[in-house]
Amino acid sequence: QKEVEQDPGPLSVPEGAIVSLNCTYSNSAFQYFMWYRQYSRKGPELLMYTYSSGNKEDGRFTAQVDKSSKYISLFIRDSQPSDSATYLCATNVQGAQKLVFGQGTRLTINP
Amino acid sequence: NAGVMQNPRHLVRRRGQEARLRCSPMKGHSHVYWYRQLPEEGLKFMVYLQKENIIDESGMPKERFSAEFPKEGPSILRIQQVVRGDSAAYFCASSPDLFREQYFGPGTRLTVT
Numbered sequence: 001q002k003e004v005e006q007d008p009g010p011l012s013v014p015e016g017a018i019v020s021l022n023c024t025y026s027n028s029a030f031q032y033f034m035w036y037r038q039y040s041r042k043g044p045e046l047l048m049y050t051y052s053s054g055n056k057e058d059g060r061f062t063a064q065v066d067k068s069s070k071y072i073s074l075f076i077r078d079s080q081p082s083d084s085a086t087y088l089c090a091t092n093v094q095g096a097q098k099l100v101f102g103q104g105t106r107l108t109i110n111p
Numbered sequence: 112n113a114g115v116m117q118n119p120r121h122l123v124r125r126r127g128q129e130a131r132l133r134c135s136p137m138k139g140h141s142h143v144y145w146y147r148q149l150p151e152e153g154l155k156f157m158v159y160l161q162k163e164n165i166i167d168e169s170g171m172p173k174e175r176f177s178a179e180f181p182k183e184g185p186s187i188l189r190i191q192q193v194v195r196g197d198s199a200a201y202f203c204a205s206s207p208d209l210f211r212e213q214y215f216g217p218g219t220r221l222t223v224t
Contacts, residue, residue: 006153034212043115043202043215044154088153097144097206098156098167099213 003027006089006102015111019076023089023102026070031094033065035074038086038104047087048074079109113138115205115216116185123222130190130197132219136205143186144213145178148200160186193223 036044048063
């Protein structure tokens with residue numbers, strides 16, 4: 001079993017839709033949670049960084065963490081074609097610096 | 112403020128040759144991490160370094176791979192006697208402190224022929 005599970009998709013939605021991206025994890029010691037966006041043949045770009053359970057909002061992006069269910073989500077409102085990319089969730093254990101990544105979900109926003 | 116810089120961006124090596132990948136962290140960042148992304152797979156941690164010290168190399172293959180982050184200059188990931196299975200994208204990330212967000216570079220795409 002992978003430590004972080006993420007549906008690879010692909011996921012295709014129309015422009016303007018609300019997108020929901022999800023990951024589950026198995027290790028209850030994971031404390032920090034991140035979402036990265038990766039365009040094709042580029043490096044991952046940090047979108048959201050959270051520590052506690054609950055929601056964190058930044059513009060059109062909302063990250064949600066539910067530690068009791070070991071479930072993390074990223075919501076994108078008013079999706080744009082420029083949001084088309086692969087989205088990676090990542091987490092790490094407090095006291096350890098290495099990030100554990102999900103496989104990534106490939107998202108396409110259709111104009 | 113320049114981001115994490117990696118070079119070369121593309122590297123082609125024949126089987127048995129050595130590959131050297133360089134990473135300059137963001138200004139003010141003293142923590143460097145290397146990750147590998149195989150085709151159709153997620154990013155896998157390889158090694159975490161601070162200046163002149165390897166802190167965690169639990170993701171490094173036991174043979175042929177080494178990393179350093181000298182007092183002066185960039186961090187180097189070295190792969191000796193490359194094989195086809197080493198073909199991948201290698202990403203470097205840096206952070207300003209412990210338990211802080213990691214910022215990634217553009218990656219080096221290694222192709223072994």
